[in-house]
Amino acid sequence: MSAGTARRVRPVLLGLAVLVALGVLLELAVGAAPLDLPHAVACLFAPDAGCDPGDRYILTALRLPRALGAVVVGAGLAVAGCAMQGLFRNPLADPSLVGISSGAALGAGLAIALDRLLPVLPGGFTQPVLAFAGGLAATWVVHALARVRGQTSVVGLLLAGIAVSALAGSAIGLLGYLADDRQLRDLSLWLLGGLGGLTRDVVLILVPLVTLAGVLLWRRARDLDALLLGEAEAFHLGVDVERLRRRVIAEVALAVGVCVAFTGIIGFVGLVVPHLLRGLVGPRHRVLVPAAALGGAALMLFADAAARTILAPAELPVGILTSLLGAPVFLALLSRVRATELS
Template sequence: MTETSLPERSLPFSRWFGSHEARHGDREPRARAVIVLLVLATVTVMLFSLATGPIAVPVLDIVPHFPAYFLSSIEGAPEGVSLRDWIVVMDIRLPRVTLGALVGAALAVSGAVMQGLFRNPLADPGIVGVSAGAGLGAACFIVLGNTLLAPAMALLGIYAVPLAAFAGGLITTLLLYRIGTRGGITSVATLLLAGIALGALTGAMTGLLVYVADDQELRDLQFWGLGSLAGSNWEKVLSAAPIILLMLVCVPFLARGLNALTLGEAAASHIGIRVQRLKNLSIVLVAAATGASVAVSGGIGFVGIVVPHLLRLTIGPDHRYLLPASALLGACLLIAADTLARTIVVPAEMPIGIITAFAGAPFFLWILLRKRGLMGL
């Protein structure tokens, strides 16, 4: 039985994601062009962010010295660059921009993978409670790292918080999938309600940790509510980068399986996709990337739902192009949002989660209103 012979109501997700071969074959040239444009846009936004702030920096004079800085660990400013500008870029802004790119890419790709896995456009690590679970895992080590969890903290070092966040995100994702899926079919309504419930539960447990935390731990936990890249440094980058980069390298190999899942799990199995292995790998990668992101930036919402949906409208649903494009657009948008967050209320700094919520919440409502008939909500 082909997809077209099935009742339309039986595959509502196919009208969201479609079949690449049947409906979007003509979008491949556009998808390649969009990816090239996104590469250029991301580089441009990164340079603009490095140059922008309370202190204007001639960043194009500093960029040529990047390779020497990373390969030979030069000390002091190179010839022709002021020490002030060198410190501002290399020690303050470049770690922050790098971390923003990693976190934005991780959240956007995680959203795209979850939407393909659950076969609905409302799945997102922040909305369905995965980010809250990751935050709980990280909060446990922040508050208890000097007492109950001191041995694990000493053993894992700078990777303790990202790994704890990964564990929290993984457990939450597994519970969410277990609750929201029945008979191989994922209910959107159940998914959202389960995400709200799990988010509330993990939020309450995080609140309990906040209650028993001391002043220093409270300051460390403060940014969890709305998310921020403030205080970014190379240590944070090194703690999150291996996990996020591993995820970004692995997810392109899931593209064929995620494309096949648009027709349902049975159809995907018939064409040779190992569906259960695909599910397990997808869940682990999303949990790892979300956990690492939450550990270093707190809870930044709506990136994972806005970015993949915008790209589907532009380049189609083929995950071969959707996943790399999501990584680029997610990085670009989060760097831009962070630049706005740290310049709009100078000398103070606005939490980046406020900006992403202002942009993402109306877009989320628009998705619900536009597609509620198709989803039966």
């Protein structure tokens, strides 16, 4: 890390933390029923100070869990993307490469299209549970296909991920063809990604699981830094590359699988945020991982606030906004990588 980059780390992290705090406040204030921000804060911390019961219910039961969920989902997706980019030593790497998102989408599609045939879990968790199981199953299949003589081939991992994603996409298309109008609408909305289902019960599940995955990935920082030098160099530095790859993929599957299970597919957060922050705080994962967590949380908060206000009282799926923001950045990144390879 250069001296200039080191001097930027603390201000960048502080700025990102301020953005997250502002995003949470914005989430509390905006929506179909806008609330005055000082009044909203007073309702949360001093409910007896003339707070309307309806406003307090909106804040505590709807908006605060959604804001906390947005923080966790954004941070989880960004940290997972950061780990994948470090693992593959490629700024274009994304958690969807190993089929997690596609497998989760297939699980959710089965829950939606076969809702009359499947047992109903308490709290309406049938769809999230199947989505999470689908993401883990897809990851296991991809990893099994990529193993050659006890070793995991990076090329095989990418090719298997593409194949499994294509297979899951075909199965989702078949489910959509067989679904009735209501099921097709539910499936389409889920695939677009949204935070409308982040209730208090969901947040209680999201927070510990995604936090666990994020902490475990952060603890891999030293090994991921060594891997940036190359697999042979990392091995000589004492890194068990094969075991590192297995653990990182499993932890990424946990973070992304849980997020996708409850929110649907929200694209480009895990791709764009780590890449942009790497230029500000440097490539060291001990700093980059928490920076990515804060950046992903801030992006998700502001994107969700915008999604709730652009077409109010209707709500735009937040996955559409993240794709609109992320696709141009991805194309610019792709052009830069291509120009580097040709030079």
